[in-house]
Amino acid sequence: MTMTDMTYWLELTGVAVFAVTGALEASRRQMDIVGFILIATFTGIGGGTVRDVITGETPVFWIRDTAWIITCIGSAVVVYFTAHLLERRYVALLWLDALGLAMFGVTGAAIGLNLNVSPLVAIILGTISATFGGMVRDVVCNELPLILRPEIYITCALLGATIYTVGAAILELPKQPVALVAFLCAFALRAAALKFRLSFPVYRARPGREY
């Protein structure tokens, strides 16, 4: 495990948080308990799995350490028995997804830097780690992927990954406070995007026509 203690715990929390969003999506689709566990696991470990596979860090992280799978299964079971308490599950899903997005953007970049990749590649790895799990969740469950919604989304992961990479690798500042600042900025941007429906100017010329 090539992570400092802090990124380990941030990453574990991120996995749990993403697993919960997967389980919430499973509850929206009225799946059974096994479906809850499957979608929660895909969402929780999807981004990190892709990161490990493309960097060649195999066997991937959740094969080396069983804690990750157990975290996903536990999150799914908890949501299965408590989701009915939530008034608006999709809103909860969106906010938890925002939390996971900010966490994984930072930890993905940190793990990339530990593998001695270039700063640009570290930023891309952070962004992929943060967005891939949610994308799999949405595609498998026939949901419009969050990355296709108008509000600022990927940019938040990009922001967190960039702040961490610039701070830790280029300016060589102490890693833990930099990670905290990067996480907070990424989450704040996504929170603002959700709250105020913040979006970049989209390409407005005209929508696509059918061929």
Place this chain on the structure above:
Amino acid sequence: MTMTDMTYWLELTGVAVFAVTGALEASRRQMDIVGFILIATFTGIGGGTVRDVITGETPVFWIRDTAWIITCIGSAVVVYFTAHLLERRYVALLWLDALGLAMFGVTGAAIGLNLNVSPLVAIILGTISATFGGMVRDVVCNELPLILRPEIYITCALLGATIYTVGAAILELPKQPVALVAFLCAFALRAAALKFRLSFPVYRARPGREY
């Protein structure tokens, strides 16, 4: 090839069976012969490819041994010329998918155990090997993924993988009879699910609302 003879043949049969389901789906979508071969190949080798990639067993199995690709192409060609003989192709697809699901659940777990992963991870690997090919088939062909249908599905792969893992790795029983029992239990459960529309209690509180 880190497989015993029996798992090799079980795996080869599983690849052929899944390839046939892919080709049947291609016939439902009225593709041409190349589409038949592509979808058959994706479905047949998809699960095992993901398994090899995440465990770091690369180049993946079908690069090391050409027999697998030839099996998929052969299955696609046979289906192309015989699918019109079937009265109800989707029913055939469902039953063959059940057969492949039960086979790959067991062989996936067996291959995982040969790589010395923990029992829990071996069970997950079996489940992924068994479900991934069909998921790719359904997503690429715009079909509602079988894992989202109400009848018991993933659980069958999980059951086969669990019986094999517990029997072969924890109780240290002889592998071949354990594999056979695990396969039969998994297939019987899926058969019952298809026959009697067996399903777990789903999460019923309420379906998801639009945001």
Place this chain on the structure above:
Amino acid sequence: MTMTDMTYWLELTGVAVFAVTGALEASRRQMDIVGFILIATFTGIGGGTVRDVITGETPVFWIRDTAWIITCIGSAVVVYFTAHLLERRYVALLWLDALGLAMFGVTGAAIGLNLNVSPLVAIILGTISATFGGMVRDVVCNELPLILRPEIYITCALLGATIYTVGAAILELPKQPVALVAFLCAFALRAAALKFRLSFPVYRARPGREY
């Protein structure tokens, strides 16, 4: 980098061309600039990433050399500011996709042969490299995948990969002219397919019924 100079430049052009098709799709979906970059990058490097991952050539090519990512980002930015000049973006997308398809079919097979895989596997690797990026683009953007459209598509990649493999590996002809001929044949076939709506006889018996 296990590529000759010629396949390197062909591959780099192919990445740029596919990145442009991704950005055009992003413009059809009216995304913001970050969405343009994300979809362009997925489409440009998707096929090669899968090729590297399944052959075990990790870290994948764009981690080892930053030029690829910069190419994708540059293509996305150029399209963001110029797409409104195009009269019919989907037609441009189709023709550029044809160009990339022909390029990647050849380079994918060439890279496979450099890794000493069997000719059949080299052809499959070329076909996967050529079709995967576009498939991800279409699935993520909710577009009907090009491989499901009736016109001849995958066959073009298959043709280019086969001509190159037979010429360079079996007949042992000089690689550069063989690559050029393979590329031209693949592109010509796709061009004819687009121009004259060329298609193979599809499986006509009857379309799939709902279960």
